[in-house]
Amino acid sequence: MDEFPALSSAFADHPTLGALTPPERATHPPRFLLLYGSLRQRSYSRLLVEEADRLLRRLGAETRIYDPRGLPQPDDASPDHPKVKELREASLWSEGHLWCSPERHGTITGIFKSQIDWLPLEAGGVRPTQGRTLAVCQVNAGSQSFNAVNALRILGRWMRMIVIPNQSSVAKAYEEFDEAGRMKPSPYYDRLVDVIEELVKFTLLTRDNAAYLVDRYSERKEAGRAVTGAAPLAATLTDAPE
Numbered sequence: 001m002d003e004f005p006a007l008s009s010a011f012a013d014h015p016t017l018g019a020l021t022p023p024e025r026a027t028h029p030p031r032f033l034l035l036y037g038s039l040r041q042r043s044y045s046r047l048l049v050e051e052a053d054r055l056l057r058r059l060g061a062e063t064r065i066y067d068p069r070g071l072p073q074p075d076d077a078s079p080d081h082p083k084v085k086e087l088r089e090a091s092l093w094s095e096g097h098l099w100c101s102p103e104r105h106g107t108i109t110g111i112f113k114s115q116i117d118w119l120p121l122e123a124g125g126v127r128p129t130q131g132r133t134l135a136v137c138q139v140n141a142g143s144q145s146f147n148a149v150n151a152l153r154i155l156g157r158w159m160r161m162i163v164i165p166n167q168s169s170v171a172k173a174y175e176e177f178d179e180a181g182r183m184k185p186s187p188y189y190d191r192l193v194d195v196i197e198e199l200v201k202f203t204l205l206t207r208d209n210a211a212y213l214v215d216r217y218s219e220r221k222e223a224g225r226a227v228t229g230a231a232p233l234a235a236t237l238t239d240a241p242e
């Protein structure tokens with residue numbers, strides 16, 4: 001039987017095959033950036049993110065929650081603005097994200113979207129989101145809906161992130177948190193635990209190969225780069241028609 005081309009002997013000596021199967025897995029705690037989409041004093045999207053943060057830390061992860069307060073509107077300030085720098089730096093540091101937006105008028109909030117709009121897909125060879133994992137969540141005042149998580153999934157795809165299958169949508173969020181801001185026990189809480197576990201699993205599985213996963217034939221071609229330094233699978237495509 002034919003071998004899978006990328007793994008066949010023709011590629012065994014390929015200098016980048018090691019990128020697919022790194023000799024050693026990273027052992028440091030996985031790093032997550034958590035974003036929410038509201039400036040309200042008692043914000044349920046922030047409270048859900050804080051609950052997610054506790055769970056991630058419980059699983060041994062390192063986390064940063066970004067506070068969107070004070071972030072200018074996209075293009076209304078220089079990228080040197082301290083809140084923009086903080087956001088970009090945190091995303092670069094991260095190996096995975098968790099996003100939670102309120103649903104407003106059937107979609108995500110502008111506050112949430114502004115944060116993503118400040119993150120360049122690629123700037124000067126730096127890719128703050130590409131290749132990272134992403135879990136998406138939303139809070140609703142009404143019954144359970146999936147409009148915001150669906151929008152976040154599209155946004156995650158656009159930022160070339162690995163959006164995990166599970167997700168959380170909390171209906172009537174105002175009933176799900178106590179006075180201290182902790183999430184009450186419920187099927188919504190259990191679902192959040194599922195999402196967090198899955199996010200950690202996908203991150204551990206993919207982080208060592210993130211650079212390999214984001215390597216694209218069309219971008220190498222555009223940059224005039226040769227096959228070397230590219231992923232082995234893509235090396236089969238050097239003769240693709242112009």
Ligand SMILES: Cc1cc2nc3c(=O)[nH]c(=O)nc-3n(C[C@H](O)[C@H](O)[C@H](O)COP(=O)(O)O)c2cc1C
Pocket residue numbers: 037038039040042043044045046102103104105106107139140141142143145173174
């Ligand atoms: C202008 C506006 C539009 C809203 N639209 C929706 C909606 O389409 N669906 C929904 O379930 N809740 C809707 N809500 C309720 C918010 O989702 C809810 O208050 C949520 O908790 C806000 O997030 P936060 O607590 O993080 O601020 C809307 C609220 C406002 C102010």
